Amino acid sequence: MNITVIGTGYVGLVTGACLAELGNKVFCLDVDRNKIEILNSGGVPIYEPGLKEIIARNRASGRLIFSTDVAASVAHGEVQFIAVGTPPDEDGSADLQYVVAAARNIGRHMERNCIVVDKSTVPVGTGEKVKAAIRAELEARGRGELDAMIVSNPEFLKEGAAVEDFMRPDRIVIGVEEGAAGAEAREVMRELYAPLNRNHERILYMDVKSAEFTKYAANAMLATRISFMNELANLADRLGVDIEHVRKGIGSDPRIGFSFLYAGTGYGGSCFPKDVQALARTASEHGQELEILGSVESVNDKQKQVLLKKIVARLGEDLSGKTFAVWGLAFKPNTDDMRAAPSRVIVRELLQRGAKVQVYDPVAMEEARHAFALDLADLPGKEADLHYAGGAMEALEGADAVVIVTEWKSFKSPDFAAVKAALKEPLVFDGRNLFEPVTMARLGVEYHAIGRPSKRPK
Known part of the structure; x- marks a missing residue:
């Protein structure tokens, strides 16, 4: 044809x-x-x-x-x-x-x-x-x-x-x-x-x-599941509950299933943000307010700040003199799409607070350069504090902590001895819950994740 x-x-x-x-x-x-x-x-x-x-x-x-x-x-x-x-x-x-x-x-x-x-x-x-x-x-x-x-x-x-x-x-x-x-x-x-x-x-x-x-309707439903789990993860943080155990517990119910139940730093990309907005706008034009979708969008916007709040709670509001490695920039793995990526919010906020940032993504580096150039246009001089590393380990060199934003497979099983040696101190902020808190504590790594009890090494 x-x-x-x-x-x-x-x-x-x-x-x-x-x-x-x-x-x-x-x-x-x-x-x-x-x-x-x-x-x-x-x-x-x-x-x-x-x-x-x-x-x-x-x-x-x-x-x-x-x-x-x-x-x-x-x-x-x-x-x-x-x-x-x-x-x-x-x-x-x-x-x-x-x-x-x-x-x-x-x-x-x-x-x-x-x-x-x-x-x-x-x-x-x-x-x-x-x-x-x-x-x-x-x-x-x-x-x-x-x-x-x-x-x-x-x-x-x-x-x-x-x-x-x-x-x-x-x-x-x-x-x-x-x-x-x-x-x-x-x-x-x-x-x-x-x-x-x-x-x-x-x-x-x-x-x-x-x-x-x-x-x-499909994209709105999936976005709703993500924001719902992120809200539960934030409550889990306060209650001392492990959201990963909860995810497995509810996901095993066939009426719920496991898809789109992972807590994290919020959704991004070209589809969910604009489609949620567009559907809500369509409803408004026809005299109906979609209250749940309004909350979905609001929760997602706030969720992009959650990892930053954990960093600030641990290291203080003023991050001058601190250096952070950021692993993962694209809004999800296996793409170079930087549209509405949570990394854009996190990197900008770190730079605004005086930190230096060393970023790495397996495929999105070129797109990230364009995105951050736009994001930092109103912050003169801050782009000089942003370094594009040639690899994940290079990004760690001399950093005070590593911030994981995108769950690329290559980040899921790193050499933790090498990670600890590269960092000034073994401090990990994980926005995708890639590791087990107990395992990280045993390895001597201070680990902060989303909706999981933080474990400091003994």
């Missing part, structure tokens, strides 16, 4: 590459010439395990094309995926300008009926706006006999496991219009996803609005 994917951001690039891997001929469009040049020269602008190899393989086979040519992209695809960004507007609502612009471009250039798939995360009712934008352009051209069939096919890709999630989905949500047009679109989408649907039926068919709502 000939497929066009509009947008080569995270969702678009993974979608386009994986559809090409399934044997389709995919045309990936982006208006960012620099990004297209990177992709055509063999580079990949994001880090995602396995993605670079899939792109290289399918570019070489001719099944994957990257271009800025809008007219050619519309001419190519019998199915047009819109996978552009929907960043939060000033009021928290999703900004649909890029989605609508993509729809207008389709309407300006289409010469046959086609299926237009909203892959971007969009509010309820966006499908109608996309159809109206295309219809307006067709009417302006005098081509009102043409039609675009609208489908909502939200993505459920976890950063760091996106290729696996696409190729082995737990569900494929497809929202179609009513009537003959919807039936035709449903059949085409069934054929497109047939290679992923052979083991058992994974496709959930519904109306367009329900599909749009499903994506927001």
Whole structure:
């Protein structure tokens, strides 16, 4: 099948590459010439395990094309995926300008009926706006006999496991219009996803609005679980309870399960923060306040300060003369995504309090440089106190403590003898609960985690 994917951001690039891997001929469009040049020269602008190899393989086979040519992209695809960004507007609502612009471009250039798939995360009712934008352009051209069939096919890709999630989905949500047009679109989408649907039926068919709502509801539920566990962890700190024991106790109940029950420094990334805000804004526009979601967001904002509060409680408000190693900068492992990452809050606060900071992340160092340059623009001179280490052990050299913010696998079993030798004193602030407090005390390490009793070495 000939497929066009509009947008080569995270969702678009993974979608386009994986559809090409399934044997389709995919045309990936982006208006960012620099990004297209990177992709055509063999580079990949994001880090995602396995993605670079899939792109290289399918570019070489001719099944994957990257271009800025809008007219050619519309001419190519019998199915047009819109996978552009929907960043939060000033009021928290999703900004649909890029989605609508993509729809207008389709309407300006289409010469046959086609299926237009909203892959971007969009509010309820966006499908109608996309159809109206295309219809307006067709009417302006005098081509009102043409039609675009609208489908909502939200993505459920976890950063760091996106290729696996696409190729082995737990569900494929497809929202179609009513009537003959919807039936035709449903059949085409069934054929497109047939290679992923052979083991058992994974496709959930519904109306367009329900599909749009499903994506927001899923992310809001997951964000709620994270904030709920973080609140319990903060209470556990006061009660002397180990939140890890609690997590195992409640997670073993099949009605609850273990996913997204890990206490930590709060969620970040491009999805949960903006989707929680957008859903709350949608509710407000329709006269309903989502009180739980308001609390979810508030708890998450506060949680990014919890690790810092533990540092201040142990070492004081004035951290002048102190040096901290920070392990992990991306908002989660197996990605270089720094959007809304807790590390950005922690590093800024440490620097503001007079500390020097030595940071390391296995893949996000370049993205971190850009992020911290923005974060510290209003703090003249502070960037000089931020050092980008070449490795985890280098970051520890001469530090008063290590602060663990992202749970990369390479951090989970370090040489603690070497860690102790590199640090001025064996002091660990663990925002991801990677280690057992009793074990750390036995090793002679003072250990502070999230919702776990602190253990000082005997």
